[in-house]
Amino acid sequence: MATAIAVLAATAATPAFAASGLSPIVPNGVSPNGQAIHWLYLFISPFAAFIFLLVEGLLITIIIKYRRSRLPADYKPPQWHGNTKLEIAWTIGPALILACVGYFSFRTLQTDFVEPANAAGDVNIHIVAHRYGWDYEYSNGVKVDSEGLAAADDPMVIPANTMVRIRLDSIDVIHSFWVPDITGKTDAVPGYSNYTWMKVDQTGEWRGECAELCGPGHATMQIRVKAVTPAQYQAWLSQQKKKGSASTDSATVTPKPSPSPSPSPSPTASPTPSS
Amino acid sequence: MATTLAPPRPKAYDNTFWKPISLWLTTTDHKLIGIMYMVTGFLSFLVGGIFALIMRLQLSTPNGTVLTADQYNELVSSHGVTMIFFFVTVFLTGIANYFVPIMIGARDMAFPRVNLLGFWLIPVSILVYYTGFFVPGGTLSAGWTGYPPLTELEYSTGLGTDLWIFSLVIWAISGIMASTNFLTTIVALRAPGMTLTRLPLFVWAQISTSILLLLVGAPLAAAMILLEMDRRFGTHFFATTGGRPVLYQHLFWFFGHPEVYIMILPGFGMISEIIPIFSRKPIFGYGSMVAALFSIVFLSMAVWAHHMFTVGMNIYVETFFMVMTMLIAVPTGIKFFNWIATAWKGSIEFKLPMKFAFGFLATFLIGGITGIYLSSVPVDTQLHQSYYVVAHLHYVLFGGSVFTIFAGIYYWFPKVTGRFLNETLGEWNFWTMFIGFNGTFLVMHTLGLEGMPRRIYTYPGGFGEEGWGATNMFITIMSFVIAFSVLIFMINVIWSWRRGEPAGDDPWEGNTLEWATSSPPAPYNFERVPPIRSFMPLRDIRMARELQASHAAGESGGGGGESGSS
Numbered sequence: 001m002a003t004a005i006a007v008l009a010a011t012a013a014t015p016a017f018a019a020s021g022l023s024p025i026v027p028n029g030v031s032p033n034g035q036a037i038h039w040l041y042l043f044i045s046p047f048a049a050f051i052f053l054l055v056e057g058l059l060i061t062i063i064i065k066y067r068r069s070r071l072p073a074d075y076k077p078p079q080w081h082g083n084t085k086l087e088i089a090w091t092i093g094p095a096l097i098l099a100c101v102g103y104f105s106f107r108t109l110q111t112d113f114v115e116p117a118n119a120a121g122d123v124n125i126h127i128v129a130h131r132y133g134w135d136y137e138y139s140n141g142v143k144v145d146s147e148g149l150a151a152a153d154d155p156m157v158i159p160a161n162t163m164v165r166i167r168l169d170s171i172d173v174i175h176s177f178w179v180p181d182i183t184g185k186t187d188a189v190p191g192y193s194n195y196t197w198m199k200v201d202q203t204g205e206w207r208g209e210c211a212e213l214c215g216p217g218h219a220t221m222q223i224r225v226k227a228v229t230p231a232q233y234q235a236w237l238s239q240q241k242k243k244g245s246a247s248t249d250s251a252t253v254t255p256k257p258s259p260s261p262s263p264s265p266s267p268t269a270s271p272t273p274s275s
Numbered sequence: 276m277a278t279t280l281a282p283p284r285p286k287a288y289d290n291t292f293w294k295p296i297s298l299w300l301t302t303t304d305h306k307l308i309g310i311m312y313m314v315t316g317f318l319s320f321l322v323g324g325i326f327a328l329i330m331r332l333q334l335s336t337p338n339g340t341v342l343t344a345d346q347y348n349e350l351v352s353s354h355g356v357t358m359i360f361f362f363v364t365v366f367l368t369g370i371a372n373y374f375v376p377i378m379i380g381a382r383d384m385a386f387p388r389v390n391l392l393g394f395w396l397i398p399v400s401i402l403v404y405y406t407g408f409f410v411p412g413g414t415l416s417a418g419w420t421g422y423p424p425l426t427e428l429e430y431s432t433g434l435g436t437d438l439w440i441f442s443l444v445i446w447a448i449s450g451i452m453a454s455t456n457f458l459t460t461i462v463a464l465r466a467p468g469m470t471l472t473r474l475p476l477f478v479w480a481q482i483s484t485s486i487l488l489l490l491v492g493a494p495l496a497a498a499m500i501l502l503e504m505d506r507r508f509g510t511h512f513f514a515t516t517g518g519r520p521v522l523y524q525h526l527f528w529f530f531g532h533p534e535v536y537i538m539i540l541p542g543f544g545m546i547s548e549i550i551p552i553f554s555r556k557p558i559f560g561y562g563s564m565v566a567a568l569f570s571i572v573f574l575s576m577a578v579w580a581h582h583m584f585t586v587g588m589n590i591y592v593e594t595f596f597m598v599m600t601m602l603i604a605v606p607t608g609i610k611f612f613n614w615i616a617t618a619w620k621g622s623i624e625f626k627l628p629m630k631f632a633f634g635f636l637a638t639f640l641i642g643g644i645t646g647i648y649l650s651s652v653p654v655d656t657q658l659h660q661s662y663y664v665v666a667h668l669h670y671v672l673f674g675g676s677v678f679t680i681f682a683g684i685y686y687w688f689p690k691v692t693g694r695f696l697n698e699t700l701g702e703w704n705f706w707t708m709f710i711g712f713n714g715t716f717l718v719m720h721t722l723g724l725e726g727m728p729r730r731i732y733t734y735p736g737g738f739g740e741e742g743w744g745a746t747n748m749f750i751t752i753m754s755f756v757i758a759f760s761v762l763i764f765m766i767n768v769i770w771s772w773r774r775g776e777p778a779g780d781d782p783w784e785g786n787t788l789e790w791a792t793s794s795p796p797a798p799y800n801f802e803r804v805p806p807i808r809s810f811m812p813l814r815d816i817r818m819a820r821e822l823q824a825s826h827a828a829g830e831s832g833g834g835g836g837e838s839g840s841s
Contacts, residue, residue, distance in 0.1 A: 021742025184656025
């Protein structure tokens with residue numbers, strides 16, 4: 001009950017704090033996995049608030065009530081050395097709270113943090129991180145190179161309400177792909193692929209940036225994700241394809257698929273569930 | 276106050292602080308070595324703090340121009356290395372060096388020369404690290420964690436990274452020496468009657484800290500040497516081809532997480548000494564306090580990968596580390612409730628050590644609670660590497676370690692110098708620090724929740740980042756309140772060292788043996804170690820005296836026999 005009220009209150013308060021610099025809770029993601037994180041954060045909060053208020057309340061009570069200057073001059077404090085029942089109580093109490101938090105975290109991990117099965121109509125994007133930008137390679141050969149601060153001009157365009165499966169690689173150092181308003185971060189580690197996904201439930205544009213220090217240009221390694229309607233997405237894809245083939249034709253006659261800087265054999269490889 | 280005469284001090288200690296350097300280079304007195312540790316640690320605190328202030332200036336506005344990206348990355352790395360390796364750990368070793376032998380009734384550490392060597396390795400380690408600022412390419416600029424491949428030669432070409440590696444290897448050797456020394460001292464040199472169950476809780480805390488450092492010091496050195504082999508000798512332990520960068524993270528955090536407890540357990544010990552004294556009550560649950568310490572030691576060895584929830588581990592492995600991390604909250608909670616029960620119904624005098632102890636309880640709690648959020652794997656994928664984590668770790672290390680260190684300083688300064696620290700300056704020190712600290716770091720959580728990553732040298736402040744500038748400006752202003760507080764503290768120490776109010780041997784009515792000797796203690800610590808019948812030998816003596824006095828009063832003229840024998 002208390003949790004439900006807290007959840008409702010916090011959900012109502014979230015937009016008011018968005019981008020204020022003072023948001024008290026994790027963003028409510030626009031993708032189910034981001035929403036699961038938001039829900040878990042809210043689920044933990046009443047416990048956290050309870051422990052916080054209990055302990056700080058006890059401390060303040062002690063400060064007010066048991067100050068020597070406010071006690072009678074002949075006050076003799078009780079010389080307790082312990083109390084087994086109390087000590088067992090405050091061992092088991094926190095353990096029970098943690099068991100709850102642990103259980104729901106594990107459940108969220110099982111449902112939202114494993115790679116969903118590949119279904120027809122899913123969009124597969126292979127993100128290749130490099131110092132200091134991201135290559136978004138779509139499964140049909142379209143490639144967007146988003147470099148540093150120019151991320152706003154070259155967003156990762158995705159269709160709304162569609163499962164977008166992301167495979168992450170890095171060609172140099174460790175990076176971390178993070179768009180806070182969509183979902184949590186996933187590292188791009190050189191040497192192996194990581195997988196994540198997003199299923200954005202609305203059209204819009206969100207910012208993010210690399211979350212793992214990767215060198216002097218780290219702060220410039222911005223991310224922009226733009227969700228559009230499926231029709232707009234198809235139009236954008238064919239436009240990109242045209243642009244891409246035009247540039248390859250005019251530049252050098254490179255065989256398709258164009259050489260990718262990634263260590264992976266083929267940019268069109270579809271992601272497989274991570275283990 | 277100035278007219279009050281200081282009590283005569285033992286000759287050997289007169290003016291030693293200004294005596295020729297040779298004394299400081301060659302002394303094997305654990306107390307002088309302890310002071311050297313503490314002075315070194317405090318100087319590092321100042322340097323690390325100045326680094327932080329410069330970084331705060333850079334971040335106070337979007338697109339700041341105080342620092343370049345390279346300079347910022349060097350400062351962010353050096354701030355971490357300095358505070359963790361050269362300040363907190365070193366300062367706490369200093370306090371333990373000074374007080375552990377006295378508290379167990381020993382004359383010195385078990386290996387006095389090893390103790391001196393262990394200390395001098397610390398300045399060497401510090402100098403090696405700071406030399407990095409003066410070599411081409413600058414010092415380490417990959418964060419204090421120094422993850423490869425960024426620290427591999429390909430991406431960090433400068434000598435500074437090698438110097439950091441050497442510095443930490445030397446530091447680890449010094450830490451292993453000190454830990455061995457503490458454990459041997461506590462096992463072998465306890466005074467007659469000082470059984471293990473009568474050890475002060477600060478000594479128990481030091482035992483657990485030493486065990487931890489002994490267990491993880493070598494893995495740190497190993498990780499560093501492997502990285503150096505990669506850099507200069509052509510191996511591929513952590514390289515992308517033939518190696519695995521994540522292996523380094525496992526090795527580093529196998530050291531790095533226990534290191535957090537190395538920095539907080541001695542503080543727990545100090546709080547366990549201070550709260551009973553100023554509440555006029557014995558510690559609540561001595562046995563469960565010791566048990567909690569060792570549960571923390573055990574559990575902290577099995578939580579390291581909670582720093583790596585985003586590297587792409589199997590979810591069952593992640594769950595294991597999540598559960599272990601959550602379990603640590605249980606012994607920590609036991610300690611918290613025991614401290615509260617100790618103060619409950621006490622007769623509490625809010626002298627400065629007690630103020631800082633309560634400041635610690637009030638703030639460290641927040642670090643503990645945010646730790647629960649971070650332990651949940653899904654939530655961690657949002658909060659990891661963000662300013663939320665920066666706020667959390669400062670609540671643990673500043674609200675935890677620094678507040679306990681200040682509590683310890685105010686508590687033991689009278690023993691070390693024979694004088695109190697000035698009360699008025701101390702009050703200013705406490706309140707400015709409490710306000711400045713919470714102002715800086717409480718607000719910092721919100722930046723992380725809005726998606727500001729740590730270790731970025733600037734932010735555009737544009738789309739989706741509205742409001743970051745104002746919040747950062749506020750944080751920067753509050754960080755200067757902390758600096759002001761430290762300035763007051765320094766003035767206080769310098770002034771009180773010579774002119775402070777004389778404290779006498781036992782100003783707080785202490786429970787443990789250090790209050791039985793003179794202030795400052797003679798080089799041999801005790802002329803005669805008092806009898807030890809419990810973990811509070813001085814309280815026993817005091818109560819015996821009271822009992823005698825009341826008996827004497829009862830025999831001579833009746834009246835006032837309420838505290839008679841039970």
